[in-house]
Amino acid sequence: MSIIYTPEQIQIRDLVRRVAAERVAPRANEIDATAEYPQDMFLLLKELGLFSLPFPEEYGGMGSMVTACLAIEELGRVCYNTAYLLLVQWVPFVAILASGSEEQRRRYLPGLSTGDVRGALALTEPQSGSDVAGIKTKAERRGDSYVITGSKSWCTNAGLADFILVAAKTGDSGSRGNIGLFLMETDRAGFELGRKEDKMGARGVPSWQLHFDDVELPLSSRIGGAETGFKVVMEALNHSRPIIGARGVGLAQGALDHSINFVKDRHAFGKSVADFQGVRWMLADMAIQIEASRHLVYAAAAAVDRGVRGNDLAQMAAVAKCHATDTAMRVATDAVQLFGASGISNEFPINRYFRDAKVLQIIEGTNQIQRNIISRNLLSDR
Structure with a gap:
């Protein structure tokens, strides 16, 4: 279609x-x-x-x-x-x-x-990236408040945000799951920004470590029920994964654009590099995969707009995110190859595409996690 x-x-x-x-x-x-x-x-x-x-x-x-x-x-x-x-x-x-x-x-x-207010999502922790249910940050109910203690890592935008959505465990410290999601203004006492990450890619939008030392929040800061944060986070990620996929499509298309311009302007063995059949086939394969990813991404985005939710959306979003970001990495890798020695030089922008593409395979759920989601849905009894 x-x-x-x-x-x-x-x-x-x-x-x-x-x-x-x-x-x-x-x-x-x-x-x-x-x-x-x-x-x-x-x-x-x-x-x-x-x-x-x-x-x-x-x-x-x-x-x-x-x-x-x-x-x-x-x-x-x-x-x-x-x-x-x-x-x-x-x-x-x-x-x-x-x-x-x-x-x-x-x-x-x-x-x-x-854009008058900026937000961030604090989910990842040093010991639990993909394992959301295994987070250790604690939200303890004390009267009419919750008190947050713990640490987060890789929280993008945190140092610029007016508020942060914080995922914290509301059950026993040794249990899995029972996660709440809390809205926290960044001027709260006990909240502290930690080290800013020095990243390989996605360098312009910083990520920080976060520390919570008895940060007191009102009951009204909780989103949903005390133990429904995991479902809220998963549904939010389902909605955002088509956007990650779109970033993959855009990145791959940009890498292809640069590659086409480069090979058309380069000459080797007495003719244009663009005239070599091997180069043309590489470009064709790049275009095929980009177009396939584009269709998957916009099908998932259209499903969001139609109100699709739950496992059906999770499946489409995981397929789109996984395929598009794997394609971005593959296309960026081939683009560097087409650039030759210039591809590993900071003088040319293509190495930026390569580094950023790798980030896309990891954020918003690694592509291994996407494959877990896809296979679980395939094998489940609906």
Whole structure:
């Protein structure tokens, strides 16, 4: 089935594509090299109103995950980090919209939609990345409050966020599961930013370690029930995985674009490198895999827009995320090969695509975890 976009979606895609080429691409190498947060790119996205795209109309958005993925793809085609600025707003949004109280939605969603408020999700811990149910950070009920103790790692955007969604165990310290999800403003006493990670890729949007030393939160900070945080997080990840897939598609397309331009301009053995059949077949294989990933990603995004939930969405989202990000890594690897010695030089941008592609195979659930989800659904009795 071909991908069919509405006229409004095409208009937004073309606008983002033009802005990406004219204003984002010239900054991409510098953002990666300096590993400094691109505040100018954040303000650009805010000016264009792109943060609101997946939000319901009541919050100024289109309520469209497909349109959100189009924006992510076009930005990711030239700059992984600028596309990432959208994603870090959207993961907290999905959790709050799906399971937050009316008061929580009114308090946080309008600001997230406009970019006036920045959020983050604190899930990963030093001893438990993929094993979400095994987290150790503790949320202890004390009267009318919860007290959070523990540590997190790899919390992207934490140092810039106004609030953080914190996953913490509400059951016995030795138990698995029983996880709550809590909204915490970053000015809370007892909360401390730890070391900023020095990352191989995704360098422009920093990730931090976090420490919670008896951070007291009101009962109203909890999203959903005391022990439903795991389900809230999993559903939020299901919604965000098509966006990760769109980043993979955009990154792969950008790597292919650079490869085509490079081989057309290079000559060897008396002819254009683009005339060698082996090179042409590499380019063809790259294009085939990108197009397959694109269809999987937008099928999953369209499922979100149709209201698909639970295992059905989890399956589509896992397939899309896994295939698209594996494709990004494969295409980026082949692109480096086509560039030859230039591919490993910082003088050319293709090594940035290679490093960023590897990150995509790990974040929002490693691709091994995606394969676990897919196979579990295949083998389950529905």
